Amino acid sequence: MTGWLEGYTALITGGGSGIGAAVARRYVAEGASVVIMGRGKDRLDNVVATSADPSRMHAIEGDVRSVADLERTVSETVRIFGTLDVLVPNAGMWDFQRQLTKLTGTELSETFDELFSVNVKGYLLACHAAWPELVKSRGSIVMTLSNASLYVNGGGPIYTASKHACLGLMRELAYELAPKVRVNGVACGGMNTDLRGPATLDLDGRSIATSFANKSSESPRPPLPLWDSSTDPTDFTGSYVLLASREQAGPITGHAISVDGGMGVRGFRSDAGGDNL
Template identity: 40%
Template structure:
């Protein structure tokens, strides 16, 4: 049975990567989906491909007027809003803080926080009145970097730690009417947008050799994460709020000498 039947969702950054996978999964589970995205070509292609159950708003999450317009258009198109997915985000090209040129540092910090943190807060504030009317919920794209100091650099890691704080803070604020959760995404075979302030182009989110350090031994596709969003957005998770679903392929239980115990046993068995 479709777990999101008759639900209406708004997904930010829904035209590509994890966001697009979430849009497709929500549709498969019976929802109608509005998308806020700044990439005009990809957003329009998404709407043309997926049909009448998708409505696209072109805009930027760090602009509150765009967030409000996306909510208004979702409600106008589909009659209500049940689910807000805060997903739009950027990286900093895996640069360390000390590697960012001093004359570009402030602009880089302002940009990544505007999208990854401010964008989540503005989107939540814009969606809240509609969600309170439907006793809806919010789901945010968090990260392994919401808990660990990974090699994406301090700018990105600090924004994802902040996103976990948003999940917890808003879950308290909106209880008992609106549930708020996140998905702690690990490695995904997708492209990470960079910072305009640093002239960065999108880069592969998967570093070379990643399979060898992932306990489950494979690189997930964006679609591998979408079910977690659908679960948290559904009545199946009606007792879950203020939590982040770990979906990190086992990074949280990595060993020091070997990523997975079975790999060590197989090695010993061959000796």
């Protein structure tokens, strides 16, 4: 640990599991105070209890699609810890690579509305709720992006479109909030996380972590070209620390750090995805 975030206060949406929980624990270990927001108070409280210093972490139950919930969370963060230095928009869902040709028109429409309302609108509303406090602190926003923000087939068309939208949102806000607030992103590759799917496709009970849990010791390693690449969310957190730190990343804004184990340079599974049509 570096202590790069000593005295900082951060707010992380979707902090009850996966990369959100891992970043929250890492930020506390780096000296920050952290508020985690999400659905499921028990899961949030467990993250707090297992942090390096539970007195410097606070959980707030809320929905990132709710303006009132986000504004209340920002206000409570400032009331408890006195300031807000870092916002990490992170709450999201995956479409489990449901292809255009495998969905009905109704499924496509309803899934788009549900997934975009969390993955894109949730980010936008979180930034709107937080920007006045971030201007005061000369703070920063660190968005959780994805390899699907940069390349295709990291999800189906709906997820990929949502993450491309988040990349554009990050760049636009980097322009609009400069020079007082830095805005960057971390484009994560595949990881062992409790990321769920949309209820409109009956995937809200399915977790990416389940597929990892079902792998045997003889199962092939994840398809990452770097042999020592990890799929543990904890090992993706370093870039979040770097980008949050004024002292280490002061001139950096509008940038997405790719942390995907080389998936982007390797490419994905095949040259064409419609061979079966």
